[in-house]
Amino acid sequence: MDQDMATTLDIARGNPNAATLPGTQGLRPAPVAESVAEPEKPTLIGLTREDMAAALSGIGVPQKQLRMRVAQLWHWLYVRGVSDFAAMTNIAKDLRGLLAEHFLIARPQIISEQVSVDGTRKWLFQFPPRGAGRPVEVETVYIPEEGRGTLCVSSQVGCTLTCTFCHTGTQKLVRNLTSEEILSQILMARDRLGDFPDAETPQGAAVPSEGRLVSNIVMMGMGEPLYNFENVKTALLIASDGDGLSLSKRRITLSTSGVVPEIARTGDEIGCMLAISLHAVRDDLRDILVPINKKWNIKALLDACRAYPGLSNAKRITFEYVMLKGVNDSDADARELVRLLRGIPAKINLIPFNPWPGSEYECSDWERIEEFADIVNRAGYASPIRTPRGRDIFAACGQLKSASERMRKKDRDAAAQVAAG
Numbered sequence: 091m092d093q094d095m096a097t098t099l100d101i102a103r104g105n106p107n108a109a110t111l112p113g114t115q116g117l118r119p120a121p122v123a124e125s126v127a128e129p130e131k132p133t134l135i136g137l138t139r140e141d142m143a144a145a146l147s148g149i150g151v152p153q154k155q156l157r158m159r160v161a162q163l164w165h166w167l168y169v170r171g172v173s174d175f176a177a178m179t180n181i182a183k184d185l186r187g188l189l190a191e192h193f194l195i196a197r198p199q200i201i202s203e204q205v206s207v208d209g210t211r212k213w214l215f216q217f218p219p220r221g222a223g224r225p226v227e228v229e230t231v232y233i234p235e236e237g238r239g240t241l242c243v244s245s246q247v248g249c250t251l252t253c254t255f256c257h258t259g260t261q262k263l264v265r266n267l268t269s270e271e272i273l274s275q276i277l278m279a280r281d282r283l284g285d286f287p288d289a290e291t292p293q294g295a296a297v298p299s300e301g302r303l304v305s306n307i308v309m310m311g312m313g314e315p316l317y318n319f320e321n322v323k324t325a326l327l328i329a330s331d332g333d334g335l336s337l338s339k340r341r342i343t344l345s346t347s348g349v350v351p352e353i354a355r356t357g358d359e360i361g362c363m364l365a366i367s368l369h370a371v372r373d374d375l376r377d378i379l380v381p382i383n384k385k386w387n388i389k390a391l392l393d394a395c396r397a398y399p400g401l402s403n404a405k406r407i408t409f410e411y412v413m414l415k416g417v418n419d420s421d422a423d424a425r426e427l428v429r430l431l432r433g434i435p436a437k438i439n440l441i442p443f444n445p446w447p448g449s450e451y452e453c454s455d456w457e458r459i460e461e462f463a464d465i466v467n468r469a470g471y472a473s474p475i476r477t478p479r480g481r482d483i484f485a486a487c488g489q490l491k492s493a494s495e496r497m498r499k500k501d502r503d504a505a506a507q508v509a510a511g
């Protein structure tokens with residue numbers, strides 16, 4: 091990859107060249123971070139219909155109007171994608187004023203937008219602290235492909251788990267994201283891609299040639315989504331609501347490292363597709379690569395998968411398997427993988443390891459990956475080798491970590507070097 095070809099739009103710092111960066115022409119100006127300035131106002135984004143009705147009732151909207159008002163707001167927020175009450179033209183001016191006085195619907199601040207040579211986009215968003223502490227930052231990645239556009243959404247700032255192949259795992263958990271913050275990543279991506287009615291797609295942006303620009307959601311960004319179950323559930327149910335963003339549940343995939351007790355609930359209460367970060371076929375190795383395995387081992391995890399509500403050949407579980415040179419990539423590993431998954435309607439995603447600064451692993455050689463894939467394919471599993479995307483902007487699987495955290499680490503390393511003389 092040619093690192094020099096990737097472009098960064100440093101929005102928060104007002105990059106004067108922004109208009110000339112490839113794929114960024116025609117972008118709407120970054121919204122002002124109203125929520126940063128006025129954190130005391132509650133937001134209407136990310137509320138269930140019932141909670142939104144209760145919030146409206148709390149500011150005096152008459153009981154008999156609540157259903158209609160919620161439907162109007164829902165349409166403006168999730169179909170039209172507006173972020174200003176003033177744009178809601180079928181709502182009386184007085185009520186718009188009252189709503190603006192009490193609630194926020196503003197977008198988060200965009201700290202940066204990076205565009206990879208392969209068209210992958212990565213955004214760094216900033217949200218208010220939600221309590222004590224500093225504003226928090228999360229990364230969201232858009233991967234355009236033929237026929238679909240996938241958004242990789244974060245569920246936590248940092249992560250409590252310490253999967254040894256994953257860059258996010260080196261960043262401590264700061265806090266869970268709220269349902270608003272999870273949904274806002276989708277709304278912001280659609281804003282920046284011009285994926286709402288009346289909006290224009292930036293010239294030169296890599297997007298699918300037909301269909302929706304954000305057609306698929308994967309909860310595979312920063313964090314373990316099942317350690318933030320309620321907020322993730324609320325956000326995904328809003329994302330799949332047919333009167334709003336209207337994303338099919340078959341196009342929403344939640345990826346877990348293996349929080350076994352929450353797996354059945356994911357199927358029952360969210361009903362989305364499931365992916366498992368498996369990465370090893372023996373407990374002794376998985377204990378190291380995905381340490382949550384010490385709590386719920388491979389057997390417990392696969393038992394929960396077999397019982398996943400709605401599991402069928404049409405609704406398969408995806409098993410993610412990162413290819414680490416000399417660690418988990420032997421023929422014996424491939425055969426054991428096939429044996430373990432027998433009886434589970436499954437897809438296997440082989441992920442060439444994406445290195446990051448300080449990582450202790452190397453990616454398996456391409457030939458090895460192909461031989462591994464052959465064994466798995468011969469056993470009847472469709473096992474695509476996932477082409478690495480966005481490596482030059484650290485947007486690939488397992489590479490996410492907030493840029494400010496990266497900069498803080500750089501500063502710490504530089505200070506340590508100076509101290510060491």
Ligand code: SF4
Pocket residue numbers: 249250251252253256257258259260311312313314347367488
């Ligand atoms: S792979 Fe997922 S669960 Fe594991 S450390 Fe990374 S973000 Fe956390």
